[in-house]
């Protein structure tokens with residue numbers, strides 16, 4: 001299976017509309033890949049809080065339209081990263097969209113863990129509540145977004161729901177790049193899955209982005225890693241390695257569930 005992660009540069013000075021056109025063209029160039037992955041909130045930038053409201057779109061808004069067409073033009077599964085979604089009832093969500101090669105929406109995932117503590121996304125966006133997996137011909141994707149990467153219980157639940165390839169679009173800042181790389185590897189090792197983590201490049205809202213999109217195999221080995229700038233990271237991987245890794249090193253079978261009470265002697 002061939003995946004292409006498009007690590008988009010999100011810099012000030014480019015309009016959302018022009019970036020949308022640029023990204024659609026980049027997706028079209030990936031014809032021949034099975035899966036294309038884009039980062040989190042690439043229309044605005046994940047830290048451009050003041051634009052979340054003004055650039056929010058209904059689910060089937062301009063980014064949905066452009067990405068559905070790009071997916072079908074390229075004939076690829078497209079994880080189109082996330083958009084600031086305005087729900088018809090008013091709240092905003094950080095919502096990822098996955099399209100099939102015919103351009104149909106296969107899944108939408110509203111980010112569960114919002115970043116910012118008492119600022120930014122954590123106060124401007126509402127939290128999603130639903131786990132989302134997507135069946136592709138050769139693997140099952142489990143969806144998570146950026147800050148979600150810090151919460152292993154979400155990924156374990158995705159694995160329990162059948163996920164074999166964890167896809168994590170992000171707008172991760174350069175300051176915590178070491179966490180990004182380590183956490184991507186940790187999620188792959190503990191869940192014995194592939195991890196496809198796609199970040200942004202550039203600087204927006206005075207926050208330099210980490211880039212360094214990464215693909216990790218179920219043994220925790222890094223199959224490919226991008227640099228800091230805009231880049232298309234393409235990797236070929238065998239989804240069957242999830243089953244063989246789990247057979248050969250069956251640590252998931254040794255889980256002890258429901259450890260809640262302290263054990264006292």
Ligand SMILES: O=C(O)CCC(=O)C(=O)O
Nearest residue numbers: 046115146147171172176
């Ligand atoms: O957890 C982090 O360090 C970064 C998270 C983040 O930037 C986000 O979720 O948008």
